[in-house]
Amino acid sequence: MMKTREDIFAQIKTNPKIPVLIIGAGVNGIGTFRDLSLQGVDVLLVDRGDFCSGASAASSHMIHGGIRYLENGEFRLVREAVQERNRLLVNAPHLVKPLSTIIPIFNIFSGLFNAPLKFLGLLDRPAERGAVVIKVGLTLYDFYARQQGTVPKHSIFSKQESIDQFPQINQDVKYTAKYFDGAMLSPERLCLELILDGEQANINSHALNYISAEGARNNSIELHDQLSGKILYVQPQIVINASGPWIDITNQNLGITTKFIGGTKGSHLIIDNPTLRDAIGENEFFFENKDGRIVLIFPLFDKVMIGTSDIPIDNPDQARCSQEEIQYFIDMVRVVFPGIKVDREQIIYQFTGVRPLPENNSSTAGQISRDHSIEIVEGENHNFPILNLIGGKWTSFRAFSEEVSNVTLRYLDKDRLVSTKDLPIGGGKNFPSDEKRLQTWLENQQSIHGLPIEQIKSLFERYGTRAENFIDFVSNGDDTPLEYLSTYSRKEILFIINVEKVLHLDDFLFRRTNLAKLGLLSRNLVEELSVIMSSELDWSEVRRSEEISRTLQILQEFHNVII
Numbered sequence: 001m002m003k004t005r006e007d008i009f010a011q012i013k014t015n016p017k018i019p020v021l022i023i024g025a026g027v028n029g030i031g032t033f034r035d036l037s038l039q040g041v042d043v044l045l046v047d048r049g050d051f052c053s054g055a056s057a058a059s060s061h062m063i064h065g066g067i068r069y070l071e072n073g074e075f076r077l078v079r080e081a082v083q084e085r086n087r088l089l090v091n092a093p094h095l096v097k098p099l100s101t102i103i104p105i106f107n108i109f110s111g112l113f114n115a116p117l118k119f120l121g122l123l124d125r126p127a128e129r130g131a132v133v134i135k136v137g138l139t140l141y142d143f144y145a146r147q148q149g150t151v152p153k154h155s156i157f158s159k160q161e162s163i164d165q166f167p168q169i170n171q172d173v174k175y176t177a178k179y180f181d182g183a184m185l186s187p188e189r190l191c192l193e194l195i196l197d198g199e200q201a202n203i204n205s206h207a208l209n210y211i212s213a214e215g216a217r218n219n220s221i222e223l224h225d226q227l228s229g230k231i232l233y234v235q236p237q238i239v240i241n242a243s244g245p246w247i248d249i250t251n252q253n254l255g256i257t258t259k260f261i262g263g264t265k266g267s268h269l270i271i272d273n274p275t276l277r278d279a280i281g282e283n284e285f286f287f288e289n290k291d292g293r294i295v296l297i298f299p300l301f302d303k304v305m306i307g308t309s310d311i312p313i314d315n316p317d318q319a320r321c322s323q324e325e326i327q328y329f330i331d332m333v334r335v336v337f338p339g340i341k342v343d344r345e346q347i348i349y350q351f352t353g354v355r356p357l358p359e360n361n362s363s364t365a366g367q368i369s370r371d372h373s374i375e376i377v378e379g380e381n382h383n384f385p386i387l388n389l390i391g392g393k394w395t396s397f398r399a400f401s402e403e404v405s406n407v408t409l410r411y412l413d414k415d416r417l418v419s420t421k422d423l424p425i426g427g428g429k430n431f432p433s434d435e436k437r438l439q440t441w442l443e444n445q446q447s448i449h450g451l452p453i454e455q456i457k458s459l460f461e462r463y464g465t466r467a468e469n470f471i472d473f474v475s476n477g478d479d480t481p482l483e484y485l486s487t488y489s490r491k492e493i494l495f496i497i498n499v500e501k502v503l504h505l506d507d508f509l510f511r512r513t514n515l516a517k518l519g520l521l522s523r524n525l526v527e528e529l530s531v532i533m534s535s536e537l538d539w540s541e542v543r544r545s546e547e548i549s550r551t552l553q554i555l556q557e558f559h560n561v562i563i
């Protein structure tokens, strides 16, 4: 039986001594939570907001090696990230899919001399890459992935071949390079499934959203429940500060002064432009402007995502997408597809996040290392060590989590029991490996539960093999499609609310589903969902209307959407 939030609070009150407290449930905190739970360590993971609501929700959705980091000499990072990319394609195939990536190349030699100079630290200036540099980079990239063989090798296409494949592409193109990375369809769902896996691995490990770490006193940490205002005290043996761009602020709350983070903000637009969506097909376009800035044009379901910027910022709470960023993204689409007009009215969603990069003095943000590290602060006013998780890419969260776990296990004098390298995640378990097996899986489910095959298929597409649990629940008793979004049924929503730790309306709209991101919200739908949630979570009418206002305010303030 799943423990309720109240059960967990009661347990903490009776026994506040816990081996590990993780502050921050972005992918790094969550990955570490899962890893340690698998080793039999009891962990409490808390986040002041919802799970995966910080940097981890703001990513470019790329599970990638980061080919351009080769130029900064970050060979270790790229090798690790390529290998982790390949693992995610295998371990979470329902949420991470191979992504064909196209680099349009407008010259042959540019960057040829810059790249080695930058590698030697003699050049600080970014520059557009030419064909030769890209070819060398992609060859090395393939080399790192050679043993896992999960994606095809790169190819280079001539001008004519490029124009034949992408008729709308800028006709000045000299070549295109094509290589494969991974597309992450929903970072938020991947995080949630990792949490559920962690809790399943150890019944004494718990993850709580809307709990913030606010202070340290007499060797205990003070936790505030954002919903009830209750205060809890825990006495951890080890604290893992995984609060991403907020790491220094969290330490300050705990009475410790650090300056580990020098964050940069990055924004993205999601646009509804069928001509552009057609022009890119199922390919991401990854393009470097003359000033060295990166632009990506990414197929996100039937929409197009455009990003991203890399701008130093001091206060992560103030990160918003600026008018200049929006204009820059729109202009950049024109560089690759001059005939396609993107209007501001086509923007259906925008989002911004802050990369928790290490404090640095690089002259350009693109050159700050994307690698990860652990900074340990041993206590003066506290007797627990604090492991601060700095930097890192979404892609390599598993490797980073493993490293953090290993350090933690040494502190606890415990051995590693399980490796997470080949461990499937959530609905990636027993995933049908080909079309024939998928068909058998779907037919089996249909014969057991009798739901329409289309509904089973759509549940499988959303939840992988975890769809089995959904199907079981949905097929038991009456169910109806939503009035204002017939692709979801009432019982599917009830299952999410009850099993996936939904506490606010926006948890469901922004993170358990892609509804907000894909511009599917209407006033009627928000109203309809709030009624379902209200009866399930026992909200008063006042609470229900507060939840609607909160959703509308978040939509407007952070995503520039008014419904």
Ligand SMILES: Cc1cc2nc3c(=O)[nH]c(=O)nc-3n(C[C@H](O)[C@H](O)[C@H](O)COP(=O)(O)OP(=O)(O)OC[C@H]3O[C@@H](n4cnc5c(N)ncnc54)[C@H](O)[C@@H]3O)c2cc1C
Residues within 6 Å of the ligand: 023, 024, 025, 026, 027, 028, 029, 030, 046, 047, 048, 049, 050, 051, 052, 053, 054, 055, 056, 057, 058, 059, 060, 061, 062, 063, 064, 211, 212, 213, 214, 242, 243, 244, 245, 246, 250, 253, 265, 266, 267, 308, 352, 353, 354, 355, 356, 389, 391, 392, 393, 394, 395, 396
């Ligand atoms: C614009 C952008 C694009 C990116 N694109 C990619 C990409 O395509 N591919 C890739 O591999 N990587 C990408 N990254 C990098 C990657 O997303 C991040 O490095 C990673 O998600 C960081 O995760 P984290 O867990 O360390 O931090 P976060 O996800 O920020 O998690 C920290 C959590 O701590 C919580 N918190 C803060 N203070 C407290 C407190 N006092 N108490 C409790 N909780 C607290 C916050 O609410 C937050 O949820 C991108 C990052 C950004 C910003």
